[in-house]
Amino acid sequence: MSREDNLRALVAFEVFKTPQKITRALLDPNPELLRGAWRALDRGTQESLHKQSEDLSNRKILAVCADDPRFPNSLVFNGRPIVPVLFCTGDLSLLGAPGAGMCGSRKVSSLGIKAARACGEEVSDRGLTVVSGYAKGVDTETHLAALERGGRTIIVLAEGVNHFRVKREFSEKFDPERVLVVSQFHPQQPWASYSAMARNHVIFGLGLALIVIEAGEKGGTLAAGRDALKRGRPVFVLNFGDETPPGNRILLDSGGREVKSRRGLGEALDHLKDSPYQGMLI
Template sequence: MGTDALARLQHAIAATRFGGGQRTFAAKVRTGGNRAFEQVLNTLSDEQLVQVEDQARDLLGSGVEALLLGQAHYPKLLASSRQAPAALFVKGPVELLQKRAIGMCGSRQASAEGLRAAYACADAAARRGYAVVSGYAKGVDLAAHTAALACGGATVIVLPEGINKFTIRRGEFSHLWDPDRALVVSQFAPDQKWFASGAMTRNAVISDLSQALVVVEAGETGGTLAAGQYALQQKQTVLTLQLFDAPPGNKLLMENGAKVVRSRQHLEAALDYLESDGSKQLTLM
């Protein structure tokens, strides 16, 4: 097991650091399978190979594992997407990626009402046995993770940077932190710093790990709107919150097929629909 885990980490590190770009390398894996990982390792210099091996041992020692596209433990829902990364670095209970999940996205500068709504939505989803999947920004993301942990549920943190950059945020979240109920996921090289395009790319993973995406407050432009638009393009259920006055991005998503959620009861009705695999009629607007 340890040898296999170490080899997967070496493959994941080589792919994310030297694979020539995520989309390009993922396409190679889809056509060539595991050979693509072996091929990139074979192109490394002796010095690069030593770096990869050393980093893999360090990651394994700190509890990080790697999941590779096309292999058994890679999450099936994500694997079916054309945006699926070739490799994921994970720390925590990997089995959470097999649970039914609800994605959450929203503004870093969400209103107080938006934060309360995000907390309520995540709480409702977690209490029904869904894993809550979100990014790790302040605002809606952190409210969603906090709510899931506070009610005894599970949460999946999808990073816009390398997994070595992860730290537990201070405050209520740190007091609730439970490594048995929280999984950290990154599709980037372990030491990759935050960058804007990485955050946008990460949003597709949040969406593709989830049965539905809840959009709290989306502006006229930006990552939250882009995440909702991507989910709609994938024919995914998108639930947008209608607070007192829907933000411009929420309105745009509604015009393009997103369902309107006006209350916790509305959200629970949508979750009933998802649990029935569409056998019930979803009557939300």
């Protein structure tokens, strides 16, 4: 793992603070900008950042900065990265692998749980990577479905990577060779509702499409679906008939693509894999 990459990212966070300014600093072709920022720090801060960088490297966590060739093109919009850096641990090759973003409520219904697992299996059966958050409910079911199917999954955190732990539900199935954990936030940043909303952009950005399992009439899942539609991402929305959640209905009325069955999702995913959309920038 590159301590230099980790240190560059940590210095940018320390000095430039906001995502926009951090991105500009990391993309600046003149390396003197970050070097000057480093020299302006007091010795205590420099030593702390060095220690943090070494700790990340020792735990096999790598900062993939916006200027890194491994940074996904799908996270670039109008020529600008939507996040300045991804702190990653696990199978880094999954950053460039075709996948499908998946989202839904933490307070999911029993029908939604079954649907989440079926969707995770369909995605994995087609050789696509499941991309989702790390909350209970839909997120957990989609990841577990992928791992149990022998597939691959990307866990997108809504907090810093230092807070990541393998949850009890994953203890028997977690395979670091088939899992990538990513965070766009400073490694020490705690969970917050605004970061969960921001994290959703990475979920649908890393996938060829976003699959919405259950969305309420307000909240993060509905916002993610709306944002994905605005960015031109295909959004597949489950239709449960009379039991369709209100947020799903809103997204269907807004241009989401209706999915009524497991077979229907499979066909949509097959078409997506063969579509020229694959690899397009958002």
